[in-house]
Every structure is written in C-alpha cells, then in structure tokens.
Amino acid sequence: MSTRKTYSRRGALGLMGAAAGVGTLAGFTPTKFAIGQQAKVRVGTLLPYSGTYARLGEAITNAMQMRFAQSKEMIGSREIELIKLDSEAAPPKATENTSKLINSEKVDFLVGPVHSGVAMAMAKIAREEGVMTIIPNAGADQITGPLCAPNIFRSSFSNWQPGYPMGRVLGAEGKKRVVLCYWNYGAGQQSAQGFKDGFAESGGEIIKEIGVPFPEVEFQSVLSEIASLKPDAVYTFFAGGGAVKFVKDWAAAGLKDSGIELTGSGFLTEGVTEAQGAAAEGLRTTLHYADTLDNDVNNVFRRNYKEMWGSEADVYAVQGYDAAEMIRVALEATDGDTGAKDDMIKAIENTVYDSPRGPFKLSAAHNPVQNFYLRKVVNGVNEVQSIAVEALSDPAKGCRLG
Amino acid sequence: MDLTLLLIQLLNGVQYGLLLFLIASGLTIVFGIMGVINLAHGSFYMVGAYLAWSLTAWTGSIFWALLLGVPLAAMLGLLVERLFIVHLYNRDHLQQVLLTFGLILIFNEMQSIIWGDDPHSVPKPDFLQFSIPLTEVQSYPAYNLFLAAVCLVLAGVMYWVVQKTRLGMRIRAGSSNPEMIQALGINTKVLFATVFSIGTTMAALAGLLAAPERSVYPGIGEQVLIISFVVVVIGGIGSIKGAFVGAMMIGLMDSLGATILRAFDDVELMSGLSVDNLTSVTVYALMAAILLWRPAGLYGRAH
Numbered sequence: 059m060s061t062r063k064t065y066s067r068r069g070a071l072g073l074m075g076a077a078a079g080v081g082t083l084a085g086f087t088p089t090k091f092a093i094g095q096q097a098k099v100r101v102g103t104l105l106p107y108s109g110t111y112a113r114l115g116e117a118i119t120n121a122m123q124m125r126f127a128q129s130k131e132m133i134g135s136r137e138i139e140l141i142k143l144d145s146e147a148a149p150p151k152a153t154e155n156t157s158k159l160i161n162s163e164k165v166d167f168l169v170g171p172v173h174s175g176v177a178m179a180m181a182k183i184a185r186e187e188g189v190m191t192i193i194p195n196a197g198a199d200q201i202t203g204p205l206c207a208p209n210i211f212r213s214s215f216s217n218w219q220p221g222y223p224m225g226r227v228l229g230a231e232g233k234k235r236v237v238l239c240y241w242n243y244g245a246g247q248q249s250a251q252g253f254k255d256g257f258a259e260s261g262g263e264i265i266k267e268i269g270v271p272f273p274e275v276e277f278q279s280v281l282s283e284i285a286s287l288k289p290d291a292v293y294t295f296f297a298g299g300g301a302v303k304f305v306k307d308w309a310a311a312g313l314k315d316s317g318i319e320l321t322g323s324g325f326l327t328e329g330v331t332e333a334q335g336a337a338a339e340g341l342r343t344t345l346h347y348a349d350t351l352d353n354d355v356n357n358v359f360r361r362n363y364k365e366m367w368g369s370e371a372d373v374y375a376v377q378g379y380d381a382a383e384m385i386r387v388a389l390e391a392t393d394g395d396t397g398a399k400d401d402m403i404k405a406i407e408n409t410v411y412d413s414p415r416g417p418f419k420l421s422a423a424h425n426p427v428q429n430f431y432l433r434k435v436v437n438g439v440n441e442v443q444s445i446a447v448e449a450l451s452d453p454a455k456g457c458r459l460g
Numbered sequence: 461m462d463l464t465l466l467l468i469q470l471l472n473g474v475q476y477g478l479l480l481f482l483i484a485s486g487l488t489i490v491f492g493i494m495g496v497i498n499l500a501h502g503s504f505y506m507v508g509a510y511l512a513w514s515l516t517a518w519t520g521s522i523f524w525a526l527l528l529g530v531p532l533a534a535m536l537g538l539l540v541e542r543l544f545i546v547h548l549y550n551r552d553h554l555q556q557v558l559l560t561f562g563l564i565l566i567f568n569e570m571q572s573i574i575w576g577d578d579p580h581s582v583p584k585p586d587f588l589q590f591s592i593p594l595t596e597v598q599s600y601p602a603y604n605l606f607l608a609a610v611c612l613v614l615a616g617v618m619y620w621v622v623q624k625t626r627l628g629m630r631i632r633a634g635s636s637n638p639e640m641i642q643a644l645g646i647n648t649k650v651l652f653a654t655v656f657s658i659g660t661t662m663a664a665l666a667g668l669l670a671a672p673e674r675s676v677y678p679g680i681g682e683q684v685l686i687i688s689f690v691v692v693v694i695g696g697i698g699s700i701k702g703a704f705v706g707a708m709m710i711g712l713m714d715s716l717g718a719t720i721l722r723a724f725d726d727v728e729l730m731s732g733l734s735v736d737n738l739t740s741v742t743v744y745a746l747m748a749a750i751l752l753w754r755p756a757g758l759y760g761r762a763h
Contacts, residue, residue: 110677113578269736279715282465286464286465299675299680302579303674310591312597313598
C-alpha cells in the first residue's frame with residue numbers, strides 16, 4: 059500500500075497488462091520458482107454472479123481486482139488471473155463447481171463463497187485437495203471450527219461473531235428480559251448462540267426463542283407474541299428482503315414506540331435501509347464494519363473503490379479486499395512461488411494489518427480477530443456509536459489448529 | 461399466553477388466510493379446469509408486486525398502480541398462455557412442470573434485468589398509514605385490515621361469478637367434464653385462454669395488493685408458490701370453496717397454531733427437539749393428515 063493512485067476501471071486493466079509486459083521483458087526469476095515463471099497466478103472465484111446474492115459476488119470481485127491492481131509491484135512478475143465461476147448460491151452445485159476450479163482450472167487460490175451451504179461443501183473438498191482457500195463471506199461456524207484446516211482462511215466473520223457483541227451491549231445496559239427471533243437455519247441459530255454467550259454474563263434472561271422457518275416472512279403472529287411478552291429488547295437475525303419486512307412490520311405494529319428495543323446482527327440494516335425508510339431509524343446493530351468508520355485506510359479505500367467502480371463500497375467489498383490482501387501477502391512471502399504452501403500459510407497466519415474495518419489479524423483457527431462496532435441508523439446510514447467489543451475472536455469450538 | 465393474544469392471533473390468521481386465498485384461487489382454477497400444473501403461478505405474484513413498485517413510483521399512488529397493473533397482468537397471462545401453455549393441454553404433468561419451471565427462471569432473470577436485485581418498499585396510501593391500537597403495546601396496521609377487506613370482497617365477487625354467471629357455469633362445467641362441454645359446442649380454446657388469464661391475474665393482483673405490506677425483493681414469487689400448492693391440495697384441486705377453507709386453515713395454523721406450540725417450548729419430544737420446533741412442519745403435517753383422510757382434498761372430486 060505504498061502508492062495511492064486513483065484507478066479507473068479501464069486504467070486498472072491497462073496497468074495490469076503493462077505489468078505483465080514488463081515482467082516478460084525483464085525475465086525476472088523468483089528464487090524458489092524455477093520453471094514457468096511467466097505463468098499467471100490463477101485465482102478461482104466461486105461466487106454468486108446471478109440471483110439474489112449477485113451484488114455481493116460482484117462487490118467482492120471488484121474489491122479483489124482493485125487490491126491486485128494496486129499491489130502489482132509487490133506480487134512480483136506474476137500477473138494475477140481471475141477465473142470466475144458462478145456459484146448461483148446453490149449448495150447442490152457446490153461440489154461440482156469446486157472440483158471444476160481445482161481439477162480442470164488448476165487454480166492456485168480458491169476464493170468463495172457467499173452462501174454458508176455452498177461453503178460447507180466447498181470446504182470439504184478444499185480440505186482434501188489442500189488448495190489455498192479464502193472465504194470472503196460465508197459465516198458457517200463449522201468452517202473455522204470442527205472443519206478448520208491449515209489451508210482454509212476466512213476474511214469475513216463467523217456467524218457467532220456479530221451476535222456476541224450485541225449480547226454484551228444489552229447485558230451491560232441492564233436489559234433483563236430479552237426475546238430472540240431469527241430465521242431458523244444454521245446462520246440464524248449460530249448468530250443467536252453468539253448473542254446468548256455475550257448476554258449470559260449479565261444475569262439477564264432469554265425469556266423466549268422464536269425460530270421462523272427460513273425464508274418465511276409472515277411475521278404478524280410473531281410480532282403479536284413479542285408484544286404480549288413485553289420484553290426489554292429483542293435480538294434478531296434476518297437479512298435482505300426478510301430484514302426489510304421485519305423492520306417495517308415492527309414499526310407498523312406500533313412496537314417502535316412501545317419501549318421494546320429492536321436490535322440485531324448488522325445484517326438487519328445492511329444495504330436495506332433505503333427500502334426500510336423511517337422504520338429503520340434509530341435501530342442499533344453490531345457488525346465488524348460500518349460505512350462511516352472514520353480511519354485513514356477506510357477513507358482511502360472507499361474513495362478508490364468509488365472512483366474505480368462508480369458505486370459505494372460496502373462490508374462485502376471490504377471482505378473481498380482483505381481476501382485479496384491475504385493472497386498478496388502469501389505471494390510476496392514466497393516471491394510468487396505458489397508451490398511453497400507451508401510458507402504461504404505461515405505468511406497469512408502472521409499477517410497483522412490495517413484493514414478498512416480496523417486492525418485485522420487471524421485467530422489460530424484462521425478466522426478474523428476483529429473489532430465489532432455498535433452502529434445506529436441515522437438518516438438511513440449505519441453510523442458507528444462505539445466499539446462494542448475490541449479484537450473479538452470466535453471460540454472456534456472443535457478446531458485442532460494452533 | 462392469554463386470551464387477548466389468542467384473539468389477536470385469530471385476526472392475524474384470518475388476514476393471512478385471506479391473502480393466501482387470493483393467490484391460491486387462481487392456481488386452483490387453472491389446475492382444476494385446464495389440468496395444467498402452473499409452477500410459474502408465483503412468478504405472476506412477483507410481477508404484480510414489482511408492477512406495484514414501479515407503477516406507484518410513476519403515478520404516485522397504489523390505486524393507479526392497481527388500475528394500470530391489472531390489465532397489464534391480464535395481457536401478460538394471455539400472452540404466456542398463447543405462446544407456451546397452449547402446447548401443454550394434452551401433455552403429461554412432467555412436461556408441464558418442466559416448461560413452467562423454465563418460465564420461473566426466465567421471469568426471475570427478467571426481474572433481475574428490468575428491476576434489479578435490491579429490495580424495495582412500496583408506500584401505503586396516505587389515508588391508510590395509521591395503525592389501530594389493539595393492546596397497550598401492539599397496534600394493527602390499517603392497511604392490513606384494508607387488504608383483508610379487499611380479499612373478502614374479491615372472494616365474494618368470485619363466488620358470484622362462478623355460481624351465478626354464464627362464464628362461471630362454463631368454468632364449473634369445464635372443471636367436472638372438459639370433453640362434454642367441448643361436445644356441447646363451447647369453444648374451449650377461448651375458455652381456457654380466459655381461465656388462464658384470470659388465474660394469473662388473480663396472482664398478480666395479490667402481488668399488487670400485498671406489495672405495500674410485504675415489500676418487494678427477488679424470490680418473493682417462490683415464497684408464495686409452495687404454500688399456494690399446499691392450499692390447493694388441502695382444498696381439493698379445482699375447488700374455489702376448497703381453496704378458501706384451505707387458505708383459512710393454513711393462515712390459522714401459521715399464527716394461532718404456532719403460538720400454541722411455542723408455549724410448550726420447554727417440552728422435549730426427544731433429545732434436542734422440543735415441541736416449538738414443530739412450527740415449521742405443522743402446515744405440511746396438516747396437509748398429510750387431510751390427504752390421508754380425504755385423498756382428493758376437502759372438496760375435491762375423486763377421479
């Protein structure tokens with residue numbers, strides 16, 4: 059990150075092309091890399107490029123390309139080649155798609171996916187094949203828990219992580235009676251578990267857990283039940299369209315002015331505040347990023363991203379950016395020798411770095427150790443209130459690494 | 461769990477049931493009269509919802525959106541019938557499922573291209589913005605009551621059309637014996653096109669009406685599709701009365717049934733499975749029980 063140029067989309071491609079040309083002329087030979095030094099480093103992305111999660115896949119890919127374009131001089135003479143494969147966020151296709159990238163495309167790095175179901179299948183193969191893998195979103199706890207592996211890293215979060223800090227915050231504020239309400243599948247259950255662990259120390263009580271079948275959005279009866287319980291606060295896990303509807307239904311049912319506070323993991327208000335409108339105002343959530351995070355790295359990151367891609371960066375872009383940073387660190391440590399896996403793994407493990415989200419390093423289980431921010435929606439923007447928990451690490455139950 | 465909560469849940473169940481009826485009634489007449497399994501039925505609901513969003517943004521009112529959206533949806537239904545469904549009438553169910561599943565994919569891709577993948581909200585009309593207090597904590601959105609009232613009126617209109625008009629007579633006749641009405645000289649080509657268009661328009665109308673309450677986002681069509689099929693199967697294929705009863709049962713099961721089950725969240729059936737975990741399967745258990753009792757559904761005729 060020595061130079062901070064601004065990049066246009068076309069300019070970036072031109073720069074990368076020029077970098078390849080210079081490499082060819084110089085005939086640079088990395089020390090540990092004897093044959094085929096001109097070959098490109100093959101980075102395969104298994105991300106959703108169609109369907110509901112298409113925007114997430116796009117943001118991750120854009121940010122990766124930006125990071126690679128910025129750091130071409132550090133990766134050495136080896137150009138990065140992205141091989142993009144649409145995961146369609148479809149778990150049944152995950153095994154075939156992962157095999158395709160590893161065996162047919164022979165990728166050096168595997169980056170993906172967004173969907174936890176896809177991640178479970180992908181991680182299983184990546185473990186067996188030993189290919190360097192970085193997960194830029196999917197939060198399934200198991201991947202950096204019982205299924206953890208030396209070659210698998212995560213640049214995003216575990217589902218447990220965003221729940222825990224909200225539990226701590228509400229506990230510290232003396233909330234006594236809390237209702238949990240979430241989509242009843244892996245991510246929702248793990249997020250709720252995080253909240254429970256954070257809340258447990260405070261002496262408060264979880265008076266009810268309401269699991270809504272995923273992806274149902276019929277919330278009217280759930281809201282009636284919450285209203286009749288009159289808890290101090292509610293912790294929720296909903297995302298996308300479900301988050302829009304829950305927040306709007308909550309306000310329409312008069313619960314916003316009832317003294318019951320609605321809270322959630324950050325996904326409740328992430329990328330959906332425009333659709334939620336006034337109903338979202340004042341909602342507090344916890345996440346490892348916020349658009350308004352005021353640090354130099356984030357400010358520069360957001361400016362560059364906007365100039366290069368024409369849209370605002372979001373948490374997914376940050377996770378893609380940091381996935382690319384891990385690849386850069388690995389290649390730098392081995393002068394581009396993708397055969398030296400042990401050295402690459404060690405380099406990534408030892409990375410301590412200033413991410414747009416704040417200080418970033420990895421736990422022994424290869425999950426980010428990161429700050430979680432308490433955010434509040436003000437005029438449609440998730441504004442940072444404070445650091446809810448500093449350098450939070452996932453408990454990584456069942457992981458035998460490190 | 462007190463009486464007030466149960467009464468409120470009764471209201472919630474009836475309101476949800478009425479909306480389900482509006483969606484499922486179109487599916488049951490297409491299925492019952494034309495013998496076509498239309499998996500793309502949910503896509504018409506989705507189109508209705510997105511039309512509500514873009515037309516409301518354009519005209520400034522959901523009522524204008526309804527006025528413009530309904531004819532648009534009827535034309536779309538007619539177009540789809542003429543281009544695709546017409547080839548399915550004498551084919552087996554597998555081919556119908558394949559083609560209409562293909563239509564789902566096409567509709568979803570079109571949605572992504574035309575309207576994008578962001579969730580959107582549709583503003584409620586100003587005079588229905590308020591909520592009516594039910595308890596000291598909860599109030600009920602006026603729009604939901606309006607929605608329920610409109611669904612009730614539409615159910616009444618459908619009853620009148622089916623029972624009292626010539627078109628209704630043909631629809632009922634077509635439902636019980638398609639060959640015979642053809643032999644009697646009724647143009648089934650026109651009848652089928654009309655029925656399909658009405659059926660899909662009902663779905664789109666449900667989408668248009670529900671949009672301000674439910675918001676608009678990718679995948680809403682599939683969300684209502686499966687539950688609509690459950691309603692149709694419980695009520696008996698082709699029976700509008702059955703669809704009404706089935707929709708009410710599902711609506712009440714979803715609200716009242718779930719609340720009662722959740723009251724027993726400390727009762728474990730087996731290790732790790734307590735009674736409240738059953739809420740996600742009650743609807744399907746209900747369907748299975750009814751099919752065991754009456755294999756053709758509540759008001760279906762056994763063939």
